Amino acid sequence: MKLIFLGTGTSFGVPQIGCECKVCRSTDPRDKRTRVGAVVQSDGTSLLIDTPPELRLQLIATGVNTVDAVLFTHDHADHTHGLDDIRAISVLRGSPLPMYGPAETISSLREKFPYVFDNTIRAQPGTIKPEGSASALEPGIATRIGALEVVPLAVPHGAMRVFGYRIGPVGYVTDAKLIPDDAIDLLAGVKVLVLNALFHQSHPTHLSFDEAVAVSKRIAAAQTFLTHITHNDAHADLEASLPAGVYPAFDGLQVTVE
Ligand SMILES: [Zn+2]
Ligand SMILES: [Zn+2]
Ligand SMILES: [Zn+2]
Numbered sequence: 001m002k003l004i005f006l007g008t009g010t011s012f013g014v015p016q017i018g019c020e021c022k023v024c025r026s027t028d029p030r031d032k033r034t035r036v037g038a039v040v041q042s043d044g045t046s047l048l049i050d051t052p053p054e055l056r057l058q059l060i061a062t063g064v065n066t067v068d069a070v071l072f073t074h075d076h077a078d079h080t081h082g083l084d085d086i087r088a089i090s091v092l093r094g095s096p097l098p099m100y101g102p103a104e105t106i107s108s109l110r111e112k113f114p115y116v117f118d119n120t121i122r123a124q125p126g127t128i129k130p131e132g133s134a135s136a137l138e139p140g141i142a143t144r145i146g147a148l149e150v151v152p153l154a155v156p157h158g159a160m161r162v163f164g165y166r167i168g169p170v171g172y173v174t175d176a177k178l179i180p181d182d183a184i185d186l187l188a189g190v191k192v193l194v195l196n197a198l199f200h201q202s203h204p205t206h207l208s209f210d211e212a213v214a215v216s217k218r219i220a221a222a223q224t225f226l227t228h229i230t231h232n233d234a235h236a237d238l239e240a241s242l243p244a245g246v247y248p249a250f251d252g253l254q255v256t257v258e
Contacts, residue, residue: 009033045146072101
């Protein structure tokens with residue numbers, strides 16, 4: 001199984017518009033962070049997690065030419081507003097791209113992007129629109145997508161519910177404020193864990209670095225990667241400060257999992 005990090009930055013992205021801080025001016029390519037998304041590939045099936053605003057650029061940069069489905073974590077703009085870019089994929093497959101997520105995320109996306117989901121809305125002659133077919137999932141209930149079994153798990157993000165996903169040996173959780181016990185149970189035994197972590201300070205809707213490290217110790221995956229990182233911390237400094245087995249992810253990072 002291969003896990004590809006498309007984007008690893010917080011909602012502002014790094015560099016942040018108008019900011020002249022040390023990290024925003026860094027020449028380390030790992031300090032250029034687009035909004036959060038990932039691809040998991042195994043046995044001929046490729047799953048996209050979220051459609052961030054830079055999706056087209058991210059898929060081209062990582063050489064991902066198509067995916068078989070999209071798993072949405074939640075409908076915040078930094079995770080969904082690249083949805084239009086699936087047009088190239090739905091055209092290539094010649095059929096709507098299957099999409100999954102929490103029921104409230106699916107209904108919100110149907111409202112915001114009706115032209116993607118409503119096949120009574122036809123594209124103007126000579127134009128092509130993105131086509132998706134959306135289904136709601138339930139936490140703890142496994143779904144088979146192609147060759148992969150996907151188990152959603154629910155985590156709180158402030159007042160909102162977000163889905164993380166377990167896909168075989170990989171657990172991917174972003175925009176969590178904490179990981180409840182039932183989600184910890186669903187993640188037990190993963191080899192690679194992805195967690196959101198904003199910065200050192202506490203935040204009302206996201207894990208901090210210390211909180212993410214504590215979760216990582218409970219789940220005890222061989223490798224934990226942090227994502228959704230802000231311009232507060234340079235990649236190299238963060239990497240040096242984390243305990244063994246916990247790493248900051250970066251855009252384009254590919255992890256192979258046996
Ligand atoms: Zn900055
Ligand atoms: Zn969010
Ligand atoms: Zn986010």
